[in-house]
Amino acid sequence: MRIALTKAAFGFVFAQIITCFAQTNRAPAFPDWISASTNIHYDHYDQTVLDVMWPKASSAEKRPGVIMFHGGGWIRGDKKSMMGNFALPYLKHGFVVCNVEYRMAPVATAPAAVNDALDAAKWFFDHASEYNVDTNRIVVTGASAGGHLALMVGMADASANLGPTVKVAAIVNGYGITDVGDVLTGPHRKSWATQWLPEQEGRDALAKRVSPMTYVRKDLPPILTVQGANDRTVPTEQGVKLTQALHDAGVDAEMVTVPNAGHGFSAQQWPGVREKIFAFLKKHGVLQNESNN
DSSP: OHHHHHHHHHHHHHHHHHHHHHHHHSOOOOOTTEEEEEEEESSSSTTOEEEEEEESSOOSSOEEEEEEEOOSTTTSOOGGGGIIIIIHHHHHTTOEEEEEOOOOTTTOOTTHHHHHHHHHHHHHHHTGGGGTEEEEEEEEEEETHHHHHHHHHHHOOGGGOSSOOOOOSEEEEESOOSOHHHHHTSTTOOHHHHHHSOSOTTHHHHHHHTOGGGGOOSSOOOEEEEEETTOTTTTHHHHHHHHHHHHHHTOOEEEEEETTOOSSOOTTTHHHHHHHHHHHHHHTTSSOSGGGO
């Protein structure tokens, strides 16, 4: 009798372990009004996967699209962190969202994250018709290091030799790094930047090559930067300098500086920030006939 009970107990515990394992490894839950294809490989590395999400409601026209990248200083983070403040608001406005994972410093140092971002963007453009996306209305966005990657996708040209280039309709830079050299060896040096781009021959040249500031020129899409006035992680002056350089080059660029905000925004600050973002996208024709989305 004791042996039977032990077997039963073992069976129960084993079942619980299997259940917990399955719950841990299954795809994240999405709201019931969203359809999603998850962990699609856009390259052959384990980390180079993305999710595509879209509203289930039918649309009479092709939808706008957004490619987004998470933050974490190029050394940590994951695409799940983009759901609440980025992916869901875009989905509510009728966008098809491409939420990207990429290689970070523990797996591959610079410029791997940029290579992956460019490859992911090209994948989304190549597959736009499968998701009913208007390729003339695809924007790119990101947070922190993801903001840097969004800027690189929208700004880097063929001379960068970092990957395929695409023509996006607009860039929304969420408090991203614009000058890698400044956070690498400059007055605002950060340890996470040195992990992503460690000491090596040609380090300064590579830092310049992966800096959005290097690619400022007239023929760029509209660019919006949103950043906290008290950001100490990515100096606010980086966004200011980029926006001024873009203005000087004749680019339609705006910067929203949020008072009393640091690196990112509070629950009370986000609604105002999102209002500015979607007004910017409406102004530049990305959001059209929104009620039909």
